[in-house]
Amino acid sequence: MNSLKYLNGYSPDIQQQVQQHLDAGTLPKLLLKRHPVIHSVRSDKALYDYTQAIKNQFLRQSSPLSKVIFDDKINISHHALGLHSYVARVQGNKIKAKNEIRISSRLKRVPEPLLRMVVVHELAHLKEKDHNKAFYNLCTHMEPDYHQFEFDLRLLLTCIDANISPLLRR
Template sequence: MARDPLHYLGGYPEKTLLQVQRLIDEGRLGAHVAARYEGVHDRTTNKALFEYVKDLKRHYMRTAPPVSRATYDDRLMAAEKALGLHTFSSKAHGGKLRASSDIRIAGVFRDAPEPFLRMIVVHELAHLREKDHNKAFYRMCESMEPDYHQLEFDARLFLTAKELERAAN
């Protein structure tokens, strides 16, 4: 059974979904996204991703807890139904409690336009301060990336186009 091509866009208004469906029907969704976001970023290794995450954190969230690791995870979208994942753990080490904060980014963003990677990283960094997706969380995302909501929508279009392209091949 084929998946609904608009499954990444659940919760968007019907008018928006109809516009996206029209682009899909006309075979223009991928070209539409590519016209807005040319090329891909060069942060394709886990080391480069970690440096990128640390730079954004250092610039916007100096007082937030440190990030221990940032990696691409090719299994993330299928296993977690998520584009990124932020995990916290605390371990007792001798008489001290050691906290760790890891960020995993879906592997599909390894070959994506930089604004989409930035949006996902900003989202996961916001979880350092706000665990839930509430108003304060989204305000924090917008403070780091003013176009956060547009980028989130366009990233969903990008993922839809990629999935349709894979299905056609």
């Protein structure tokens, strides 16, 4: 199994640096230094309120959210930590549309910037369906450090796979 599978798109130099930290056992300490505090968003209602606050700040004119929940069924093996779904149903002569965001329950105990990165990613799908330049521009508009937090989340997932998660020691 590739110990750096979450970093496949990164340069060989970056992968080599991460592998050195992994081999030396310093990767968890590096992550804790960058992100020492775990967020306090624990319930689905708190997650909805958290997500809605970001949406209201940056995407006030976009479609409303009908549901935002932590979901136990989303895991890394699905190559997702969050899912955005748009469901349209015909009821009589009206179309009822709902936007739902589901965030992996694994993110209940991560640093707040990493949760924010996933929430921002899913909110960006309200306006941009594809992962294109406009999508990532929107992500970085909502969270200027989006790419760094995505990288840090990939480092955390690497630690979890190696059974050296800094979050397990708390």
